[in-house]
């Protein structure tokens with residue numbers, strides 16, 4: 797859990813799919829990992845462009861949804877960064893379509 801990049805893993809498959817809504821990541825809004833232009837690594841976070849879920853990459857680069865407890869355990873700066881990306885997602889993602 798976290799935002800470290802100490803253990804690089806191979807580039808994420810472009811077929812990574814949101815576990816919540818099934819939306820396929822297409823690179824339109826890759827959020828946090830684009831700050832330095834690096835590839836996606838285990839434990840990197842992203843926001844689903846469609847349902848706004850906070851997703852965490854696993855070692856095999858599939859994604860799982862972050863739980864509320866996990867979110868609450870993040871440093872305040874990271875929580876704020878994720879909320880900011882969600883806000884941008886709601887405003888600008890052409891895919892944004894929350895189901896709940």
Ligand SMILES: [Zn+2]
Pocket residue numbers: 814815816817818819844845846847848849
């Ligand atoms: Zn989704």
